[in-house]
Amino acid sequence: MLTKGRTVTDRAAGAARRGVCRRLNEGVAGGAVAQTGGMDVIEVLPGLRMLALPVGAAYLWSDGRESTLVDSGPVGAEDRVAALVESVPGGELARIVLTHWHEDHTGGAARLAARYGGVPVVAHRAEAPVIRGEAAGAPPVLEEFERPIRASVPELPPAPPCRVDVEVEDGDVLPFAGGARVVAVPGHTDGSLALYLPGPDLLFTGDAVANVGRTMLGVFNTDRARAIASLHRLAGLGAANAVFGHGTPLVGDAAAGLRAAAADFR
Numbered sequence: 001m002l003t004k005g006r007t008v009t010d011r012a013a014g015a016a017r018r019g020v021c022r023r024l025n026e027g028v029a030g031g032a033v034a035q036t037g038g039m040d041v042i043e044v045l046p047g048l049r050m051l052a053l054p055v056g057a058a059y060l061w062s063d064g065r066e067s068t069l070v071d072s073g074p075v076g077a078e079d080r081v082a083a084l085v086e087s088v089p090g091g092e093l094a095r096i097v098l099t100h101w102h103e104d105h106t107g108g109a110a111r112l113a114a115r116y117g118g119v120p121v122v123a124h125r126a127e128a129p130v131i132r133g134e135a136a137g138a139p140p141v142l143e144e145f146e147r148p149i150r151a152s153v154p155e156l157p158p159a160p161p162c163r164v165d166v167e168v169e170d171g172d173v174l175p176f177a178g179g180a181r182v183v184a185v186p187g188h189t190d191g192s193l194a195l196y197l198p199g200p201d202l203l204f205t206g207d208a209v210a211n212v213g214r215t216m217l218g219v220f221n222t223d224r225a226r227a228i229a230s231l232h233r234l235a236g237l238g239a240a241n242a243v244f245g246h247g248t249p250l251v252g253d254a255a256a257g258l259r260a261a262a263a264d265f266r
């Protein structure tokens with residue numbers, strides 16, 4: 001049991017509450033998520049909000065007493081992510097969990113970690129030195145089909161170094177949502193992590209899995225064979241609900257989508 005997480009005062013509580021929220025019903029879950037006209041914050045499930053960004057997404061889990069931010073978005077998204085954090089009444093930010101070091105997931109983390117000063121930043125032990133700027137992250141080994149996808153993705157600024165206060169490993173349990181289990185999913189990066197929340201039967205996949213058009217292995221992996229093994233492992237969890245580093249949440253039937261994605265690699 002991991003007990004290092006601690007709740008601290010959210011210094012910015014009561015600040016501007018700009019997040020626009022709408023309920024994402026199950027009928028929409030398999031389709032496109034609206035990202036226009038400020039409708040960029042979606043309540044995926046009770047307690048789970050998604051901020052859809054031009055590249056990627058940030059997620060806020062809140063139980064009404066405290067909140068957990070999963071990924072920070074890129075450099076430049078900090079104010080929108082802070083608005084997401086502060087849009088939840090009565091929910092002090094208790095921790096920031098970073099699924100992996102890529103700039104679309106950690107670019108805003110340094111500024112957010114400074115804004116919410118005492119809030120611990122959590123990452124996998126293998127990823128922490130890269131997030132801190134102490135080591136270079138391994139570049140992806142691109143498949144032929146990934147080269148045009150990579151070329152079409154807008155270049156993002158590198159992530160400024162960010163403190164990591166709590167280093168976790170596979171099987172560690174973070175003290176929220178009744179015990180959020182860390183699932184190591186190496187392959188996309190060495191220290192990629194997923195989170196499984198048993199209560200809401202909810203999986204945060206990070207970039208181990210994507211759901212853009214269809215549920216699939218995430219792209220731009222450092223070790224494709226390990227990434228495929230991680231996809232199989234996540235599919236084996238049988239989670240009803242899943243949210244992704246990129247793409248539309250799956251509500252109610254996520255297990256079928258993940259199993260189908262894993263079946264590509266039998």
Ligand SMILES: [Zn+2]
Nearest residue numbers: 100102188207
């Ligand atoms: Zn990534």
Ligand SMILES: [Zn+2]
Nearest residue numbers: 056104207245
């Ligand atoms: Zn990503």
